[in-house]
Amino acid sequence: MWTFTSDVGEYAAVAEPFLLGDPVGNTVPLTILANLRAGMPAKDPYFGWWTVDGEVLGAVFRTPPHPVGLTGMPVEAVAPLLEALGVVHAVVGLLRLAEEIIRLRGTPDRVVSERLYRLGPLAVPDVPGHGRQAVPADFPLLVSWYQAFGDEVMLGQGEDVAERVAQRLAARELFVWEAGGAPVSLAALSPAAGGVCRVGPVYTPPSCRRNGYGAAVTAFASQVGLAERCEQVVLFTDLDNPTSNAIYQAIGYQPVSDYAHITYGGPRSTVRRS
Numbered sequence: 090m091w092t093f094t095s096d097v098g099e100y101a102a103v104a105e106p107f108l109l110g111d112p113v114g115n116t117v118p119l120t121i122l123a124n125l126r127a128g129m130p131a132k133d134p135y136f137g138w139w140t141v142d143g144e145v146l147g148a149v150f151r152t153p154p155h156p157v158g159l160t161g162m163p164v165e166a167v168a169p170l171l172e173a174l175g176v177v178h179a180v181v182g183l184l185r186l187a188e189e190i191i192r193l194r195g196t197p198d199r200v201v202s203e204r205l206y207r208l209g210p211l212a213v214p215d216v217p218g219h220g221r222q223a224v225p226a227d228f229p230l231l232v233s234w235y236q237a238f239g240d241e242v243m244l245g246q247g248e249d250v251a252e253r254v255a256q257r258l259a260a261r262e263l264f265v266w267e268a269g270g271a272p273v274s275l276a277a278l279s280p281a282a283g284g285v286c287r288v289g290p291v292y293t294p295p296s297c298r299r300n301g302y303g304a305a306v307t308a309f310a311s312q313v314g315l316a317e318r319c320e321q322v323v324l325f326t327d328l329d330n331p332t333s334n335a336i337y338q339a340i341g342y343q344p345v346s347d348y349a350h351i352t353y354g355g356p357r358s359t360v361r362r363s
Contacts, residue, residue, distance in 0.1 A: 091149075091166070091173050093137040097125045100136035100150075107138070107145040108160065112283030113207055113345060115160055116323050118150050119282035125152075129256075137173075139166040149174075156181050156350065164189050179352045187349035197351040202328040206342035207321060213308050214340060216301040218268030220309025223258055227272060231263060234275050238292040242327065264313065266306035274302035276310040281319035288314075288324040291333075304336045311340075 094100055101122055108115040108122070125131060131152040139147035139162050147162020149170060157174065159182030167189040171177065180190055184202075191197060223231060235250045257263050257277055265272040274293040278286050288310050293303045307324070314322045324342060326334050338344075 090140055091137050091169055092140065093135055093173070095133070095135050097122070097134070097136070100138070100148075101126075104136070104138045104145055104148045107148060109283050111161065112285045113321060113323055114205070116205075116279075116282065116285050116287050117158060118148060118160055119285070120279050120287060121150060121152060121158075123280060123282045137170075139163075139170070156352075158182065159186050162186065168193055178354060179350065181350040182348060184347040184349050187351050190351060194353065197353050199352040201350040203325050203348040203350065204328055204334065205323060205325055205345040205348060206337055207323045207345050208311055208315075209341045209343045211308060211311055211315070211341045212339065213312070214301055214304045216266070216268075216305035218266050218273065218302070218305065220264055220266050220306055220312075222261060222313075223263035223265050223275075225258065227263075227265060228254065228258060230272060231258065231265075231275060234292045234294065235290070237294065238290045241292075264306055264310045266302045266309065268297075268300070268302065273297040273300070274306040276303075276306040278310045278314050278318070278322075281314075284320040286314040286319040286322050288322060291324075303333070304340050307337065308340050 105122065108119050112119060125134070134150070134152045137149040138145050147166050148160040150158045156179035157177050159180065161183055164185060167186055171190065171193060180187065187200075232251050232254050235254050239250065254263070260280065262277050262279065264276050264278065266274040274291070274297060276288055276291045278288055280286070288307055291303055291307050311322045323345070324337060325348070326337060328334065328347070
């Protein structure tokens, strides 16, 4: 049975123990829950949980303009979820759940295939330059890079980029790799939730690519996370980008599970991986 609420406290009381049972797989909903508790604004959010004999076995969440997010759940929970939600334009979740949605609703307009990785032993790459915490003077550059990243992955922004960068800068979540006296790459690190931090986005401007800077700044942010903030570090990749997948595996990230972001018409949404 699905139960829905717009009350974050009610959702947390019921669903958080379930989410903490798999803090790696539930890195996104746990981070969103932590951000909402910290005062992150959300217009018309909703949350739900799937119970069988009183036991929570799945959850769903939406903080517009981001898509409906699915946690792990039994496949048989998908059909009643779609029936309860009605028209849904965008969903992101484990591949097996996305495949069930496609079976029920037909071919989507767009599918973005993703993979969740967890960091094993970190192999720090030998790349010229050094990593550092981003500072207020970096703000204009970081805003332009965030915007460029959103345009490049073509999932839409759906939020005020400058406001988001300002929030993350103030929370010490942004890092840059500096080479030749200038920033050349960016990585963000989510706050710990369930003992897990998540890297993303990672962006290197085209003029600075093919120098290892993306790998270097990812490794640096990962080191900071493990040393100061969390027990495990994870990240998501676009499976259509074999270069990034190879880079992350080379520095120690190991595959966990596959996901899909599926879109059926309507306004384009953006996956919250930050």
